[in-house]
Amino acid sequence: MADITSEIAPRTPAPPADGLLASTRGARLDVSATTTIRGGRFPAGCLDDYVYIPVAVPEGVGELQVTCDYGPDEDNFLNIGIFGPEGHELGNDAGFRGWSHGGRRGRRRLLISESRATPGYLAGPITAGTWHIALNPHSIGSDGLDWTLVVTMLNLPPGRAFVPMLATSVINEIPGWYRGDLHLHTEHSDGAQTPAEVSARAVLSGLDFIVPTDHNTISAQQHWGGVDRPGLLVLCGEEVTTPAGHWGAVGIGPGVWIDFRYRPGDAHLRRFVDRVRGAGGIAIANHPERRVHKGCAWEFDASEMDAVEVWNGAWTRSDEEALRLWDGLLRAGRRLVAVGGSDSHHVDQPIGHPQTVVGATGLNREAVVAALRAGHAYVAADSRVHLDLGAESDGAAAAMGGRLVTRVDRTVSVTLRVGGVAGNRVTLHTDLGVVHEAVVEHPAAAVLWETVSDASSYVRAEVRDARGEMLAISNPIWIDTAASGADPEH
16 A cells, blocks of 8 residues: 655635534634645455554644545445554544444545544543554455555644543433333434434333443543433433444443444454453344444354344344344343344434333433343333233242242243233244234233243243334243253353
């Protein structure tokens, strides 16, 4: 790859015409700038590479402006990251200053200063040293991808320091069922919606909590506190978008960034899943069977995750396959949780369809994440659908996600309570397959079924309409007899 570097003598730049809003507006300032230009080429087929372009940033720089052109070819799609002088090694949180992903072909423009940053990037001090611009081709046309990178460093006095406005982590501590969307996007990655628009739509959808999961960046976290909606909990999240599958880091602490630059053979997944758990969150394999888009299908070991997104947006064949994948994990004794999310990027993708409903001890980060981790949750098409699954045996009882401990050859009574699904079909599933079916005849109904304790290792429920489209999926109740009472390895 050939690079060309040039420097332009210090000058007072004209206000940019591309909307980057240089910090020179307002009072007259003596401003100088240094521009570095680099160029190169990614040949066709050179995908998922990460190229790091060093940029020497001297003392006194108050703002970085970056423009990258890579041609009009609709097949060319280039991700751009920025790392500060702290470094760009795998997992280097201190160096990470932002990432852009998706939907913006041909040219990218961005800025970072102490007081503001383009969505996807983190405002903060421009420290002198060697910065790196990361280029990552997501797709390349048959003629290859030629790129030109222009980095302009404005010598400006530091602006007013940016103050993050974080969302509250506690709405209430009242036990109940709470509805949320675990997977959606904003303008901070490839979404078309601002945080304010997302929160407004979430409230209209009847949601109690949302988890914005922008691709490979956490910049939106710093703005949710400024668009608070009464009664709406916003949890921190990230869609960790690796070349071999996407996964959700849900409920992590504010400011925690999860790296994505690895593949299955690198053996790094466990390291970052453990980081999510250590930061108070859970790890979810997102749309694991979606094979239409490059890099979406899951190539890692799903059993390393805490949950599987079995329902992503409108119900499709890939969701059926994800459901089958999850059920296969259950049959193998892997106690992963089923969740769903809208994956909404724009107004044509409804927020809260589907939604994950949790039985939590309160509407707060700790309680919601605990309910998700325990599997005390179900996935519903919308806020009209209600479901609760319970089982009893020999004086013991368990709810969704729980463990019913009983003795061999004991009767297990299963009760499924549903609402908002009149006229639709309920099925109960165990490791033997479908074991019971019923049509719901009333707006609120109970479906009863009995089995023998050592006949099945779990029971779960589905509700579908007449066309076979999903309306609700429960998490399982595990049935452990005295002979198999130990928890399977997780």
